[in-house]
Amino acid sequence: MSPTDLPAPADDVPVGPIAPPPAAGPPPLDGEDVLLTVRGLRKSFGATEVLRSVDLTVDRGRVLALIGPSGSGKTTVLRCLNGLEVPDGGTIAIGSTGDDVALDFAARPSRRALAALRDRSAMVFQHYNLFPHKTVLENVTEGPRVVQRRPAAEVRAEALALLERVGLAEKADAYPFQLSGGQQQRVGIVRALALRPQLLLFDEPTSALDPELVGDVLGLIRELALEGWTMVIVTHELQFAREVAHEVAFVDGGRIVEHGDAERVLRDPQHERTRQFVHRLLHPF
Numbered sequence: 001m002s003p004t005d006l007p008a009p010a011d012d013v014p015v016g017p018i019a020p021p022p023a024a025g026p027p028p029l030d031g032e033d034v035l036l037t038v039r040g041l042r043k044s045f046g047a048t049e050v051l052r053s054v055d056l057t058v059d060r061g062r063v064l065a066l067i068g069p070s071g072s073g074k075t076t077v078l079r080c081l082n083g084l085e086v087p088d089g090g091t092i093a094i095g096s097t098g099d100d101v102a103l104d105f106a107a108r109p110s111r112r113a114l115a116a117l118r119d120r121s122a123m124v125f126q127h128y129n130l131f132p133h134k135t136v137l138e139n140v141t142e143g144p145r146v147v148q149r150r151p152a153a154e155v156r157a158e159a160l161a162l163l164e165r166v167g168l169a170e171k172a173d174a175y176p177f178q179l180s181g182g183q184q185q186r187v188g189i190v191r192a193l194a195l196r197p198q199l200l201l202f203d204e205p206t207s208a209l210d211p212e213l214v215g216d217v218l219g220l221i222r223e224l225a226l227e228g229w230t231m232v233i234v235t236h237e238l239q240f241a242r243e244v245a246h247e248v249a250f251v252d253g254g255r256i257v258e259h260g261d262a263e264r265v266l267r268d269p270q271h272e273r274t275r276q277f278v279h280r281l282l283h284p285f
């Protein structure tokens with residue numbers, strides 16, 4: 001069964017033409033097809049050591065939820081994966097064996113190597129980060145056209161198909177300020193998909209949204225998971241993490257304290273810090 005044979009989720013986000021998913025076929029067995037490997041990742045800002053030693057592995061077609069307290073380094077991990085920050089040490093490899101981009105930050109990587117790493121992933125930001133002076137379509141086509149230098153007509157057609165898919169075709173010529181937060185975030189997701197990444201990174205994609213707009217965005221992310229996209233999602237929505245993520249990693253003090261099956265980590269955390277954190281999120285009062 002191919003990922004697109006899966007039944008469409010019951011959600012009100014319209015399903016139209018679909019971007020080619022990065023992986024065809026059923027999800028791999030554990031360890032069979034590793035897409036992301038992070039080892040000993042370190043990052044400091046001035047004297048502040050933010051990532052002390054982060055280790056992560058994500059198999060192709062799997063969804064990893066990153067949870068953890070404020071300031072623990074979750075956003076910094078995503079920004080390092082996406083090349084928005086350059087780590088001080090450690091390694092990041094994205095891709096299949098033989099076709100992977102592997103960078104060792106102990107040796108200062110070249111610009112070209114960093115660009116190759118950046119090209120493998122795409123990020124969806126908490127505050128959408130759309131260009132305010134560009135239309136929706138321009139926001140989506142900018143990266144593929146200017147950075148990836150793909151043909152304009154092909155990029156435009158693919159962008160319109162993706163916008164159609166998320167129910168925003170008629171907003172192609174609108175500006176971000178004319179859209180609701182939920183619509184802006186769906187544009188943010190389309191912009192990421194248009195880059196044809198191997199790995200999708202989400203940084204608290206619904207935390208800036210009004211509660212009634214959260215469902216549409218989570219519904220779209222759920223669809224992408226069913227299609228077989230490999231994703232790392234920073235979220236405080238534990239119910240969503242339990243439902244959509246295969247694995248959960250708990251970050252604390254710049255390290256991965258616990259990483260395992262989503263249901264297991266959320267139901268029966270092994271570490272006291274994870275236990276306290278999960279308990280507090282599930283029982284805030």
Ligand SMILES: Nc1ncnc2c1ncn2[C@@H]1O[C@H](COP(=O)(O)OP(=O)(O)OP(=O)(O)O)[C@@H](O)[C@H]1O
Nearest residue numbers: 045046048050068069070071072073074075076077
């Ligand atoms: N560009 C920067 N310059 C200086 N310090 C930074 C920078 N980016 C992050 N930090 C610091 O690094 C630490 C980790 O930040 P990060 O944003 O990764 O945490 P987080 O886990 O995403 O937190 P939150 O849940 O609040 O989003 C924080 O103490 C933060 O102040």
Ligand SMILES: [Mg+2]
Nearest residue numbers: 074075076203
């Ligand atoms: Mg953050």
